[in-house]
Amino acid sequence: SQKIEQNSEALNIQEGKTATLTCNYTNYSPAYLQWYRQDPGRGPVFLLLIRENEKEKRKERLKVTFDTTLKQSLFHITASQPADSATYLCALLSGNTPLVFGKGTRLSVIA
Amino acid sequence: ETGVTQTPRHLVMGMTNKKSLKCEQHLGHNAMYWYKQSAKKPLELMFVYNFKEQTENNSVPSRFSPECPNSSHLFLHLHTLQPEDSALYLCASSQVGSTAGELFFGEGSRLTVL
Secondary structure (H helix, E strand, O other), rough: OOEEEOOOEEEEEEOOOOEEEEEEEEOOOOOEEEEEEEHHHHHOOEEEEEOOOEHHHHHEOOEEEOOOOOOEEEEEEOOOOOHHEEEEEEEEOOOOEEEEEEEOOOEEEEE | OOOOEEEEEEEEOOOOOEEEEEEOOOOOOOEEEEEEOOOOOOEEEEEEEOOEEEEEEEEHHHHEEEEEEEEEEEEEEEEOOOHHHHHHEEEEEEEEOOOOOOOOOOOOEEEEEO
């Protein structure tokens, strides 16, 4: 069956450290993988997209990698700040199906 | 007005009530979506409208009825709901054919069914 899994439900890290979130998928051949941020009581906000032929994408303190052999994407936040605390969702676009989302990882950055 | 606007933000209804959720997008997009978000579950796609035509209906119970009168407005009509339908209902829009295909979400309507 097709699955998209974000391995950690919750992740706590110290301010200033790098947060690394994982997204794994099975039985998909995604053309794109996207990451969203969701704050409590709010809708998700798009952060980054990475294509199947790209290994890495950066935006300010954010970095996303995509390994189609491992069927995995990693999402990094460097020099993390308490304001980065939120739930981060990965989503993939495969064939003609609409975006499929993972459950999300709730990140807490502790000052 | 910017982005995607959903009303109401909060709704409490009994199982015999009929209510509607409204979504409006000001981005000029040609696709609109309804998602359901329950605790500890991934976002569940309910309905997709491309160019006002419904293209997806993911086995959603008939007590949920979507309506898309034009490319900027989307409604979700609710009737005889169950307590397990309590969730955050998110509307989103996108531009079909854009490279990234990213979704722009509204703030959601928090529904409680008593």
